Amino acid sequence: MHSLLHRHRGWLWPTLFLAPGVILFWVVIVASSAESLRISFFQWDGLGDMSWVGVDNYIALFHDPQFYTSLKNNIIWLVLFMAAPPLGLAIALLVNQQLRGLRLVKTLFFMPLVMSQVAVGVVFTWFYDPANGLLALVFRAMNATAPALLSDPQWVTVAVVIAGLWPQVSFCMILFMAGLNNLDDSQIEAARVDGARGFRMLYHVVLPQLRQVNFIAIAITVIGALRSFDMVSVMTGGGPFGSSSVLAYQMYEESIQSYRFGYGAAIAAVLFVIMALFIAWYLYRMLRIERGTA
Amino acid sequence: MYPRQIGAGEPVKKALYLTAVTVVLLLWLLPLLAVLMTSIRPGSDIMMGNYWGWPSSFELVENYLGVFTQTPMGHYFFNSLVITIPSVLGVLCLSTLTGYVLSRYRFRGNILLFAVFVGGNFLPFQIMMIPVRNLTLALGIYNTYLALIVFHVAFQTGFATLFMRNFIAALPDELFEAARAEGASPLQTLIHVVVPLVRPALAALAILLFTFIWNDYFWAVVLSPSDSVKPVTAGLANLMGQYAASWDLVSAATIVISLPPVALFFFMQRHFVRGLTMGAVKG
């Protein structure tokens, strides 16, 4: 297997196997992304002719206050989303029992994940509604006035992120449930014999075994945070006045609503760079772990 | 197992535990319960501002039937199935092939190819919008099921390849060496060894892919302007635009479009968790 091409026919089958996936992925995903980067050097309304403007789009971008708002919001997403793995772990620990009926309970905990983000957005908009929402009802019960979360530029992003966390926590929970199912029982038993229990057991024995799961959960959470779009789109449309916008949404808005495809593509490029840093870290970690276990 | 399992001989503990779980679950699902409640309320309650009080009447059947009779939701539902099922099958086929080669053959560029799959999958897919639209146009498949299927298959192949590669890499080397020693060609190995062994992974992956593709909203809007192709998510958004005041219908529709993935999860949960653990197969 070492050097495939030295064999007479060893390379033929693998090449045939790889071809459809690789070709499709390159043509649709990789080439499209590259094409988008190219578009960022043009002024283009998406319909007519494209005209070369060099880095003008980028210069405009760095003078655009909305860009910094979006960037800041992306960072808020990123930071707050980091609550998803521990919360997911907590719920996974809670339901990791083998009792009758818990299968249904687990499925119900998964619900937010399997619901479409559009639906989750609808659900939370409904929940936050300052006059009639459930949140308002709770506040009224305590004789207080509910904050209008979705119209408060200070809190709107946090409110949207909390909605976004709902399915994300579910996702992490599933990963951790899988991880907990795969624990090395003998280690747990050895630790029990050594007198470890509760939190100390979790910290010293369980968590180290969940490192791989942890890594995947964090990776998926970071991607989710940087790719956030549906929630923003459904819940606030980036509002009020752009204060809950994120890069992905601003890009969409500039392209589709303002017909500034070149500018939108420039935002895409920035998002790409941020993502690339993360992807590089991810790949580095992944390959290192792989080499470690190989 | 961690945490310590509650034994059969601890009825008090068990009761306490079940109460705690129920409370957490209710809190967790509170927003969803709100929508569920709205979905069985008559439209007049909403117009009158009776959002949380006792419904003036229960319109469960009317509202849910209404989703199918008063709106084209039934048709969107069919569209979603026609888009999602072939896409899932397509991704499973392609990613089994790519995952198999990338995990089992060492060659120059292997890691690079894999990195591209993984990296490409992490990209914010919104940036591909315009080129993908143009591509489907050039292929003459814009505004058909095929446009969405092609995109979903291409995009999800990245994630699925990561998943399948890791799973297949965790299988014992000897199984593959044995197959080679027995004279199985790569194709025979794929059919007779890889496919049967990765079934749990395929089941888990199928569920994940089903939810991803079923719930896609962005591409549905970009690539399927017409009702004849539009899937449920875009349909729901459409419904919100058209029936904005009819929260009863919108809520019922929200529940309806969530049912297939939820049902799938419920019935396949065991496979899902097992597949996700990516545990090695022990002969």
Added chain:
Amino acid sequence: MNDFELDRIVKRYGQRTTLDKISLATTEKEFIVVVGPSGCGKSTLLKIIAGLEPADAGRVLIDGRDVTRLEPGDRDIAMVFQSYALYPHMTVAENMGFGLRMAGRPKAEIREAVENAASILQISDYLDMRPKQLSGGQRQRVAIGRAITRSPSVFLFDEPLSNLDAALRTRMRIEIGMLYRRLDATMIYVTHDQVEAMTMATRIVLMNQGGIEQIGVPSELYVNPVNRFVAGFLGSPRMNFMTARVADVDDESFGVSLEGLEGVRVARRPEARLVTGDEITLGLRPEDIRTDGGGEHRLAGQVSLVEEPGRESIAYIDAGAVRASESEDGLGHLTVQADRRTPMRRDDSVTLGFDSDALYVFDAAGNTMTPRRPLDTPSAPNKAES
């Protein structure tokens, strides 16, 4: 014609040479056991023979045919893996018939071959079961059965017994031995277990650090190790080694200078180039040390530990100034294997005795300096069994 031949096989991983010009040939369907410490390259060698790893240089010939560039399936080999490598999703019969099915053989032929192999291994009752339902020994039989079904000219075994418990291991060892006599095929058997090597092999290939140290029938390797490595590797308990110097050399023998042991002279190979003052290592097998007061040379000692595994007693003796290097107990005590009827207790004072003939002498490079011995000496290999 050689029915199996390795011709200067070389394998490198990066800078490291894992196999260095390995050559081997058999003519009459031999049972070759490749043995050596872990990391010596024996498993890599097996994979190269199987075709699972390409060699960087050299050729593999089976029945005179150069198979170096052929796929494993085309080499007329079958392989039995340490982990059995049974397909969990197939029944026993499907596992055993897999190779023939891949080759597109007719169903009837496959069934016949499977049933035949199953009857040889007495697993006919399990044919419809899945590997998960079988015990370790049964799985091992299925794995062997899968190899038999293909009726190859060369069987490859990769440490097939290491996952079995001791009793089962002995039994399977005997069965594989019987199988060999029945099948009339070349067998290449890789193991790190010297007992398997000594009992099963028609010839042993002893490997170390990517090279072959010695090839020969088991008793030859035991009685006439070419160097200190071979001498130390085979035999349990291990040979005692003592560091000494050459006191004087004459035509046929040389004198040994070792503190605590006077006047020892041993025979010397004619080609041995030793001069006075050279550092040498004396080798003495534990079973060649007597405790009954006999022997040409005597040593006073004190028992520090006695093990009684059954048939014999093994004692570790503190012999004062005479210390064993790399001793079994790590304390420099001499290992002695005695009849269990000779009672020994901890802290007993004993007198050890041995003959000059029993001594091996190795030079600083480890090569054997003492002359070759006839194979029917008392140092028979079966004594090495534990």
Added chain:
Amino acid sequence: MAEVCHSITRRRLVQALGSGLLLSGLGVPALAASKELTIISDLDTPQYLVFRELAETFGQQSGISVTVNNLAHEANKTAIGNYLVADPPDICFWFSGQRMRQFVKLGLFSDISTLVERENYASVLGPLLDAVTVDGRQYGLPLGGLFWGLYYRADIFAQHGLTPPETFDDFYRTCNSAKAAGLIPVSMGTREQWPAAGWFDHLDLRINGLDRHMALMRGEMAYTDTALDAVFEQWAQMIHDDLFLHNGTSYGWQQAASFLGQGKAAMMDLGNFITTALSPEAVEQLRLIRFPMYDSAIGPFEDFATNSVHIPKRAQHPELAREFLAYFYQPEVLSRFVGALSGVPPRSDMSVGDDPLARTATQLLRNTQGTSQYFDRDTPPQMAEAGLKGFQQFTVYPDREAAIRQQLERVRQRAYAS
């Protein structure tokens, strides 16, 4: 054993084949669809239901199958750029004015001047024809107009003794009385941003008049121009006086309208589509008046937005599409369509019908001295986007006026340059 395995393989093969066939068949709908007249609409439900019926009637009469794909209004804004280029229907719905001109400039709409001439639409459309005309040629037909004005509920006003305002002084009085009665004086939900622009348009039209407003819309006037000071000042004063629904940015326009429907708010500045967000009982009580007059010397000028129907340049069946338009634009047919949303009839020879709101709107329109479309229809997309955002921000932070106007001015300089 072995047989079982073989049959499994065969079954899997058949499955794979089946799904392959299925896949290859999936491209078919587009081909099938191309043999019929396809229409993409962006209508609210009541109007859509009427339109579908009209289209079916046309189909039966002419023996052609007609497909109507209805998109949500906002979704259509997103999709139209794609489908006009990619896979145009035979007929689509869009906006008149600047937004239409943009697509005409890109060559995406068909010239239908010959149809206009043949059917002599000019005589019945009057000045409305300008909204669909570029360089003397027509590229669409205007549909029912959206007349923007103040809506209130007669029963609520009666219950609290409020009077419909005519002037700004009246308006303030009414608002204060409403506040005293525990009502929200003015409901406005700006989650979709554009409702705020209605207030800007109206204030600017009232304070600066149509010509200067249109100069601003055409990009010929700066947002930092002192002429706009009074507009923002007045608006800020109203916000300061707490006349608007709190947390307006949380609500979509429908939710904001429902405050009116529930009798919690007194007035709302909106177009006639407000009826779709209210119960029939509330609609019955709904009344329309024009936006209060600020300066008796100026106006009245109003926002009157017309939607229109177009034939894409690359339509598959352009002749059939013209046939359909000719049918659809007959006075009787068109009035059923327009009547479904209490719209103002575009044709002068159409009966207004007996819808009181439509009658009021038509009456008010007759009394205007001139109309603009609406901020986001009069300005190019970039400007519209920035304007809507800026106005929304202003409703929350009126003290950021200077910064907002500067930002709008920056966008103006960019947006009109291209």
